[in-house]
Amino acid sequence: MKSEKHKNKRIGLRFAWLALIPLSILIRWLFSQSPSTVENLYSQGIYPVIMKPISRLTGMIPLSLWELFIIFMVIFIPVAIIWLIVRCVKSRSFSLVIGFLANVAMIVSIWFFLTTVLWNLNYERKPFSELSGLDVQPSSVEELYDLCQWLIENTNRLREHVEKDENGIMKVSGGFQSVRDRAQIGYDIASREYPFLQGRYGKPKKVLFSRVMSHTNIIGVYSVLTGEANIDIDIPDMEIPSTVMHEMAHQRGFAREDEANYIAWVACMSHPDADFRYSGSAMALQYAMNALYSVNPDKYFELAKNYSLGYYNDLNNLQAYWKQFQGPAKKVANQMNDTYLKLNGQEDGVQSYGRMIDLLLAERRKMLRGKNRG
DSSP states (O other), X not given: OHHHHHHHXXXXXXXXXXXXXXXXXXXXXXXXXXXXXXXXXXXXXXXXXXXXXXXXXXXXXXXXXXXXXXXXXXXXXXXXXXXXXXXXXXHTOOHXXXXXXXXXXXXHHHHXXXXXXXXXXXXXXXXXXXXXXXXXOOOOHHHHHHHHHHHHHHHHHHHTTSEEOTTSXXXXXXXXXXXXXXXXXXXXXXXXXXXXXXXXXXXXXXXTTHHHHHTTTOOEEEETTTTEEEEOOSSOGGGHHHHHHHHHHHHTTOOOHHHXXXXXXXXXXXXXXXXXXXXXXXXXXXXXXXXXXXXXXXXXXXXXXXXXXXXXXHHHHHHHHXXXXXXXXXXXXXXXXXXXXXXXXXTTGGGGGGGHHHHHHHHHHHHHXXXXXX
16 A cells, blocks of 8 residues: 555656646746847857757767657657557556656656757747848838849859759769868858857758658758757758758757748858858748749749759759658648747748748848948
């Protein structure tokens, strides 16, 4: 009897960890009331102090700890469920189920708390536009048209200087290993204009099961507990440098996807190497042209005629690659990602990725006023 009471007490204590969830929500809400406090105290204070050493430590391990954890969970969860069912049938008791649920509740609660204090507070920091001094404002279709035209000219020009494979498709210099080793240069240079982008974190890591990752339509993942930037290396080379820079933006505490995209463009365009600059320019061009198409398809098709043959071939190659992965895994992953973004204050969910255009337009206005980015 005493043993049973002790067992019930232990189970109760594990369920008590659930209190961390409302505590985490309260902490997040309190910080959300003052973006300046989040920015100064957390995003540029506590967060980098904690995550820089963690990221650099995990970066010493060649394999992705995030990927190893996913593989472990894919194996462990069905095995644990089968084991639980067999034990319950044999013992004719469901007490094991309660104990199992108590363990799950404890683990989920601790994970929720850690992701809140180690990452999610970054969603409440000041907008990048405020930190950078960019004048984000409503823009006309003419301004968007001008942005697209400028990006096409840049992308066409940069395409002439990148390496190509035997099929004439863009390839990065030296493969992913080289991209990983060179990526920091872009942030070192970009931080001269935006000091809050500086910092040394663990180098990006390739995902071994990249082909599987492509089925989910996710090409990069930032592991918030290990500080790892995980990259799908199966994707066409045109996307690899900009994806690497995007995940490195997350390492620096920029949680919002639209801002991470813009920062990736800044870091790519600051980089001295053509493959980075081309990848960043091509990414921005795709977002800008999609935005133009949504408001004026005629102007979209008018400008699309100006694509160089090289960029046109790269774009066709990219579209052909992603056409392979139109399936249920993509839909489920997209829905999960959409839900996650909405839960973290990005009300448009996946659609918020398009808001980087406002930052690009603000940058373009700044350039037209005489401040040029090379």
